[in-house]
Amino acid sequence: MKIRFLLLVLPLCTLWPAEAAVAIANPGGRAAVSLDGKWRTIVDPYENGYYDYRLQPSKDGYFRNARPKDKSELIEYDFDASPALDVPGDWNSQREDLFFYEGTVWYKRSFDYAAKPGTRLLLYFGAANYEAIVYFNGEKLGTHIGGFTPFAFEVTGKVKAKDNFVVVKVDNKRHRDGVPTVNTDWWNYGGLTRDVTLIEVPETYVEDYFVQLQKGSANTVAGWVQLNGARASQRVTVSIPEAKASVDVTTDARGRAEFHFPAKLSLWSPENPKLYDVAIAAETDTVHDRIGFRTIETRGTDILLNGKPVFLRGVSVHEEAPFRAGRAFSVEDARILLGWAKDMGCNFVRLAHYPHNENMLREADRMGMLVWSESPVYWTIDWENPVTFANASNQAAESVARDQNRASIILWSVANETPVSAPRTAFLTRLVEQIRAADPTRLLTAAMEHHSEGATATTNPVVINDPLGAVLDVLGCNEYVGWYDGSPEKIDRTVWSSKYEKPLVMSEFGADALYGLHGEASARFTEEYQEDLFQRQTRMLARIPILRGTTPWVLMDFRSPRRSLPGIQDWFNRKGLVSVRGEKKKAFFVMQEFYRSKAAN
Ligand code: GCU
16 A cells, blocks of 8 residues: 555656657647658557567667668568558558557658758657657657647757658557556547647747636636747737737746736637637747637536527537548548537537547637537546556646637536546546646536436436536536436436536437438337437436536447447447438437527527
8 A cells, every 4th residue: 555655646747758748739830741641550469569579678679660781681570561551540440450450550651851940840749549659760759648639759950851760659559557448439549540740840939828818707818828949038929910909928937928918809609600810929939820719607507608608509529530430530520520510500519538639629619619628537447546647637738738729618528437436536636626727717527427316117316416526617417318227218207406506518318220220219229219219308308407508429420349239330339310421310300409499599
């Protein structure tokens, strides 16, 4: 027991690999060279490219991208003769023989580069699932753990004019102490799943910034700017030209400055997704970003958007690519998925169960879609393991840092369906406090579970009394009455109560249905069963006094290794309201009607 205690007091950073990692916000707003495209790959289930036969990290591993100097030299791998995979993209949906593959795949990309004087170079990854070890020209840069958040390493001074090579060991093996842990109801797509970019910045650059409305104010912009480089103390002007509003500040010796300034702004909302060009201009670097300004708060059991009560007409969405399946990543993927949600009458999406790609958030900003963003603390992770907490904490920090300027995000969710226990609640409460400290402007939530108070033939009383609810702003609750919990008629006698006078978002409810499979409403997996269940659910939901939002499970069918039923699931969770090809199931129209009536009220 003592050892564990000692570990708990060690500062987080000692538990987490930081190495030469660098931070940079808004990669899309910088000068850059894309490294997307075909990367050579070596599938390495035995990690032969990393360990020697004594399981010691080999100094001659595949990261050397070695080539035999002559016919007598023994080199037993050759990237350039190896198959290529697309980046961004997961390997499971690109190659049939890798469909179920979990393990290591080595990626290699070569490029030439004409150096620019006074320019720093950052090698940026939008995401890599799950563990990525990055090498540049044979030198190890660092390691990143977590499949859904960005990371970058500095390569200034390491880049040659010709034949540079990036080698990345990507390993998507699942770990009991991982985040997520070994079991999930989504496909463990492995690979360099988002853009890879070589970003060019000045010697001292604008590393990060936070520009939002001050908590509780609709006309004061507040935030901070962080510079990175030798010239830490500089004059920085933060301006919103269209609103004729700006402020001049001077960063301190650590390159940081806080600011606030008055601004008369058209507030962002689903009805008015107004984005402003915001400029953060330091003496050595200027970054532009498209930012919306809105306020979000709770008052009793109401959620107020720009001071007005709002009902979150939502749907849960996995980062599964429409039409082709596989890990989604592109602007087009985002537009299609959010477009289908709009067709349903949504003003809100729950992006489950991990931070989705940045294109999704920027499209949500542009299209006017409110967002619930979630950390992959899913089901039963290793609550008392400090390494697991450091991992979850790091992923939450990276997610907030990437998306803190997105108006669309109103809710940070720290977890999904986690079992109530003291270590668990302590773990999640620390995450809530961490995120609140980093971003005081948004609301905190989690997808919790309800507790039955004993169903009878006439009533099914259920209550939301998870202790975690005490530290959240908005209650999230998943329920499967009528699917995992009884049959649909049970929904009609279900009565909800809550220990907390707080707004509730019913974050999951639903049933599997194979598009085109028809039959009795009592026949599972038919569209009629799903339709009937949604008719009963929407009637029940309308009876819950504190309900302020719904995100049925789920917008589109998605792949899951837990769903093998032949001819029906075939490795897909079929709870989508649309199929992978966007075909709308009968239940889709039940939700559409429910949202039409909600929007009218
Ligand atoms: C759970 C879980 C989802 C899962 C869904 C289902 O509630 O949060 O990730 O896919 O139920 O069983 O379909």
